[in-house]
Amino acid sequence: MDLRSQLKVLRAHWLAVVIFTIVGTVAFGGWALVQPKVYAADASGYVDVVIGDGQASSALAGDNLARAKVKSYIDLGKWRTVAQRVIDQLGLDASPEDVVGRVTVTNPIDTVIVNVRAEGASPEAARDLAQAWISSMATEIADLESGADSGDSSAGGTPAVRLTEGDSAQLPQEPSYPNAKLFSALGAFVGLVVGLLYAVVRHLLDRRIRSTETLESEVGVSVVGSIPFEKMLATKIHLLPLDGQPVPRELFSVSEAMRELRTNIQFMNVDDPPRVIVVTSPVPGDGKSTTSSNLAVALAASGQQVYLIDADLRRPRIASYFGLVEGAGLSDILANRASIEDVTQAPGAAGLHIIAAGRIPPNPSELLGSGRMRSLLEHLSTNAIVILDAPPLLAVTDAAVLSTQADGAIVVVSAGKTTTDILRRGLASLRKVGAQPLGIVLNRVPKRRGAYYDYSYTREYYAPEAGASEMEDVASFGVEPPMTGTRRSRRSHSV
Numbered sequence: 001m002d003l004r005s006q007l008k009v010l011r012a013h014w015l016a017v018v019i020f021t022i023v024g025t026v027a028f029g030g031w032a033l034v035q036p037k038v039y040a041a042d043a044s045g046y047v048d049v050v051i052g053d054g055q056a057s058s059a060l061a062g063d064n065l066a067r068a069k070v071k072s073y074i075d076l077g078k079w080r081t082v083a084q085r086v087i088d089q090l091g092l093d094a095s096p097e098d099v100v101g102r103v104t105v106t107n108p109i110d111t112v113i114v115n116v117r118a119e120g121a122s123p124e125a126a127r128d129l130a131q132a133w134i135s136s137m138a139t140e141i142a143d144l145e146s147g148a149d150s151g152d153s154s155a156g157g158t159p160a161v162r163l164t165e166g167d168s169a170q171l172p173q174e175p176s177y178p179n180a181k182l183f184s185a186l187g188a189f190v191g192l193v194v195g196l197l198y199a200v201v202r203h204l205l206d207r208r209i210r211s212t213e214t215l216e217s218e219v220g221v222s223v224v225g226s227i228p229f230e231k232m233l234a235t236k237i238h239l240l241p242l243d244g245q246p247v248p249r250e251l252f253s254v255s256e257a258m259r260e261l262r263t264n265i266q267f268m269n270v271d272d273p274p275r276v277i278v279v280t281s282p283v284p285g286d287g288k289s290t291t292s293s294n295l296a297v298a299l300a301a302s303g304q305q306v307y308l309i310d311a312d313l314r315r316p317r318i319a320s321y322f323g324l325v326e327g328a329g330l331s332d333i334l335a336n337r338a339s340i341e342d343v344t345q346a347p348g349a350a351g352l353h354i355i356a357a358g359r360i361p362p363n364p365s366e367l368l369g370s371g372r373m374r375s376l377l378e379h380l381s382t383n384a385i386v387i388l389d390a391p392p393l394l395a396v397t398d399a400a401v402l403s404t405q406a407d408g409a410i411v412v413v414s415a416g417k418t419t420t421d422i423l424r425r426g427l428a429s430l431r432k433v434g435a436q437p438l439g440i441v442l443n444r445v446p447k448r449r450g451a452y453y454d455y456s457y458t459r460e461y462y463a464p465e466a467g468a469s470e471m472e473d474v475a476s477f478g479v480e481p482p483m484t485g486t487r488r489s490r491r492s493h494s495v
Contacts, residue, residue: 009203012210016202017195024191029184040119040176041126043134043169047073047112049161066112069161073114076144077105077137085136090128103133114163123172130169138163207419212442215413218420219427224268224410224439225261227291228253228447239290239321240297242349253447258298261441265295265410274407274438275381278311280390280399281412282426287443288412289317292389300352305384307344309355311402312391313364316357322347329358333376334367340376353384364391369401377405393426403435410438415445 010017047070049062076082083096083103092099104117116134120126145159209215212223230238230250240255241247247255266273279292289312296308309330310318319326324345332338333355345354361367380386388406390399403409409430413423423440430437 008211009199010196013195013199013202016198017192020195020198021188021191024187024189024194025184026187028187028190029180032178032180032183035178036121037175038119038121038177039123039126039172040117041123041130041169041172042167043116043118043130044166045114045116045134045138045163046166047114047161047163050159063112065161067110070107070112070114073137073141073163074105074107076140077103077114077116077133079140082133082136082140085139086129086132089132089136099129102129105133105137113166118169119176127169127171134163134165134169138165207421208416209413209418209420209423209442210416215420215423215440215442219423219440221411221427221437222439223442224264225257225441226445227257227261227287227441227443229415229444230254240294242297242347242352254294255298258294261295262298262302264439268438275384276377276386276388276406277438278388278390278399278403278406278409279412280403280409280426281392282394282418282422284315284392284395286392286412286414286418288392289321289389291410291412291441291443292387293318293321296352296354296387297349299385299387300349303351305351305353307353307355307380307384307386309386309388310357311368311388311398313357313360313367313398314391314396316360318354318389319345319356322354324354324356326356327359329356331358331361331367333358334370334372335361336372340380365396365398365401368398369405373402374405393429394422397429400429400433400435403430404433406435408436408438410441412441412443414443417444 047066049066078100080096080100083099086092086099087094087096102119106115106117107113108115114134114137116130116137118126118130118133120129141161141163142159145161209218212226215223230253238251240251240258265277268274279288279295281288293308296306300306308318310316311330312318313331316326316329318324319329322345324347328338328343330343332343333340340355343355343358345356346352347354367373377386386406388402390402390409393399393411399409411423411426411430427437
C-alpha cells in the first residue's frame with residue numbers, strides 16, 4: 001500500500017479515527033480522575049565520617065569509607081526497626097510492612113547522598129513521612145555505629161560514621177499519581193493507534209467497489225463510464241430530456257457522464273463498433289435499466305438510429321420509464337404474435353425506438369436464446385444500434401444467454417455497494433458461455449472528492465446557471481454549443 005492509498009484509507013475513515021482518539025482520551029483521563037490521589041515528598045541526607053587529625057590522607061580515607069557505608073545504608077532504609085520508629089513518632093495506625101511499602105530510599109551514583117521519597121494520601125502526610133524517615137534512619141545508623149544496640153557496656157561513644165539530615169521535605173503541590181495529563185495523552189495515543197488499526201482492517205475487509213483503479217486491477221475489465229450520484233435519481237426515475245430539451249442543472253453531470261459513456265462505446269472499435277449491446281448488472285438494484293435508457297437517449301441524440309429493447313422478461317421496467325404501453329412487446333415478436341412494426345413505440349425522440357417486454361412468458365431464457373431472437377437482433381442491427389436491458393447476471397441466466405447473441409455486455413455496478421467478489425461471479429457467468437464484457441459502468445459515484453472515490457466533476461463548472469437563457473442551447477442534451485471567437489466547448493469531444 002503506497003502513500004496515496006494510505007491517505008485514501010485515512011480520509012475514508014478519519015471520523016472513526018477521531019472518535020477512537022477522543023474515546024481513548026476521555027476514558028483514560030476519566031479513569032485517572034476517579035483514582036485515589038497519592039502525593040510524594042522528598043527528603044535527603046548525606047553520610048560523613050568524623051576525622052580527628054584533619055590530614056589529607058585521613059580525609060581521603062574518610063571519603064572512601066563514607067562511599068562504602070552509604071551502599072549499606074540504602075538497605076537499612078527498608079528495615080522494620082526504622083519503620084517502627086516512624087510509626088511511633090507520627091502515631092500511625094499501620095504495620096511496619098505497610099509503611100515500608102510507601103517509602104523509597106536511593107543513592108545517586110558516586111555520591112554519599114541518601115534520598116528518601118515517601119508517599120501519602122495528603123501533602124502533609126507525605127511530607128511528614130519523608131522527614132520522619134530520614135530522621136529515623138539517622139538515629140538507627142548512629143546507634144549501629146556507636147554500638148548502642150550491641151549490649152556492650154563500653155559502647156555508646158561518638159560514631160565514626162553518621163547520616164546527617166540535609167534538605168527538609170517540602171509540601172507537594174500536585175499529586176504524583178495519577179497524572180491526569182499523562183493518562184489523557186496515553187489514552188489519546190492508544191485511541192489513535194486503535195483507530196488506525198480499525199481503518200486498516202476495515203479497508204482490508206471491505207470488498208466494495210470504490211474507485212476505477214481498484215476496480216480495473218481487481219477484475220481486469222476496463223471501466224467505460226462513471227455516473228455520479230444524484231438525489232433525484234435516488235428517489236425517482238429520471239430520464240434525460242428528449243429532442244434537445246434543456247437539461248436540468250441537477251442532471252447536468254449525469255448527462256455529461258452519459259455522453260462520455262457514449263463516446264467510449266463508439267471508440268471501442270473504430271472500424272467495427274459494437275452494434276448490439278447488452279446492459280446488465282450482477283445483482284438487482286444497481287441501476288441498469290436507468291443506465292440503458294439514458295444511454296439509448298444519448299446515442300439517439302447524436303443522430304443515430306437506436307432500438308432500446310426491454311429484454312428483462314421477468315421484471316420489465318423500460319415501458320414504465322418512458323410512459324409507454326406495456327401490454328405488447330418482445331415476447332409477442334418471439335412468439336410470432338406480432339411484427340416488429342406492431343410493437344415498436346416512439347417515445348418522442350428522433351431516432352429512438354423502444355420495444356417493451358410484452359407479456360411475461362413462462363420460459364424467458366428459452367425465448368431469449370432462440371433463433372428468432374438472433375434473427376431479430378441481426379435485422380435491427382443492420383441500420384441501428386440495439387441496446388438490450390437484460391436481467392441481473394447472478395439472478396438468472398437470461399443476460400448470459402443474450403450476451404452470446406450480442407457484441408458484448410456492459411455491466412453496471414454501484415459504487416460503495418457492489419463487491420468485487422459479486423462482480424467477479426457475474427463476469428465469470430459471461431465468460432462461461434463465451435460472451436465478451438465490453439466494460440463496466442461505475443454507477444452512483446458520490447459527488448464528493450476524497451475517501452476512495454476518484455470521479456472528477458470539474459466539468460460541472462460549465463453547467464448553465466438558472467435563468468441564463470443564452471445557455472439553454474448549451475444545456476440541451478445532444479446539441480453542441482456554438483463556437484465564439486477562439487474559445488471552444490469542453491464538451492465537443494464527446495459527440
